[in-house]
Amino acid sequence: MNIILLAPPAAGKGTQSSKIVSFYHLKHISTGDLLRNCLKKNDDLATSLREVMNAGKLVSDEIILKLIENELVDSDYEGVVLDGFPRNLTQAKKYEELLNKLNQTLDLVLYLDTEKEVLEKRIVGRRTCSSCGKIYNVMIEEEKPKVEELCDNCNISLTHREDDNSETFTKRFETYMKETEPLIQFYENKGILKRIDASLSTEEVFNLIRKEMDLLK
Numbered sequence: 001m002n003i004i005l006l007a008p009p010a011a012g013k014g015t016q017s018s019k020i021v022s023f024y025h026l027k028h029i030s031t032g033d034l035l036r037n038c039l040k041k042n043d044d045l046a047t048s049l050r051e052v053m054n055a056g057k058l059v060s061d062e063i064i065l066k067l068i069e070n071e072l073v074d075s076d077y078e079g080v081v082l083d084g085f086p087r088n089l090t091q092a093k094k095y096e097e098l099l100n101k102l103n104q105t106l107d108l109v110l111y112l113d114t115e116k117e118v119l120e121k122r123i124v125g126r127r128t129c130s131s132c133g134k135i136y137n138v139m140i141e142e143e144k145p146k147v148e149e150l151c152d153n154c155n156i157s158l159t160h161r162e163d164d165n166s167e168t169f170t171k172r173f174e175t176y177m178k179e180t181e182p183l184i185q186f187y188e189n190k191g192i193l194k195r196i197d198a199s200l201s202t203e204e205v206f207n208l209i210r211k212e213m214d215l216l217k
């Protein structure tokens with residue numbers, strides 16, 4: 001089972017991917033998380049990646065496709081949830097080629113549909129645990145940690161992503177509209193895209209996703 005979560009920044013891709021992978025026992029591949037891991041090395045690659053990411057632009061297709069290929073080829077999995085990939089038509093077409101090579105198919109593209117204003121509010125309140133990766137939102141009641149600014153699982157301080165600020169958000173949104181939004185039509189033409197109203201609560205969104213996923217069984 002191969003699934004893509006397609007969404008503008010801060011629509012809840014990370015939160016919903018985590019819920020999907022634990023419920024359906026699939027592998028989660030987030031290109032954003034893989035890139036943030038590369039940033040920790042603080043080498044030349046990290047410096048150039050940080051510059052691109054903080055400018056709200058897309059990292060080169062070459063780097064992204066290498067990351068994806070390593071993840072898909074090197075692991076033992078029953079299905080994958082792709083979070084943040086593909087982000088443009090080149091990546092989408094390369095992914096198709098890769099799946100053909102692996103004798104696999106793409107089953108479903110879930111498009112998390114939300115208004116820009118809702119996304120902007122989410123960005124400002126978003127916090128992440130640098131240890132377990134759990135995502136919180138201090139502006140949304142049901143997504144707050146139990147103790148202010150501490151991870152429920154690890155009891156360590158939550159961090160605010162470097163690119164989660166209004167200025168970078170505006171640029172990330174522009175990049176999304178120009179590069180990623182055309183993928184909606186691309187996958188709609190293939191008949192595998194389902195729209196999910198992502199302005200609802202986390203649980204309501206997950207229930208809508210489950211309905212679509214269960215139809216695949």
Ligand code: AMP
Pocket residue numbers: 009010031032033035052053054056057058059060064083084085086087091163172
């Ligand atoms: P995300 O965590 O998915 O919001 O990604 C954070 C940032 O990583 C994006 O704003 C891009 O700069 C970069 N990024 C993540 N995934 C991709 C991708 N598939 N292609 C290019 N850049 C990406």
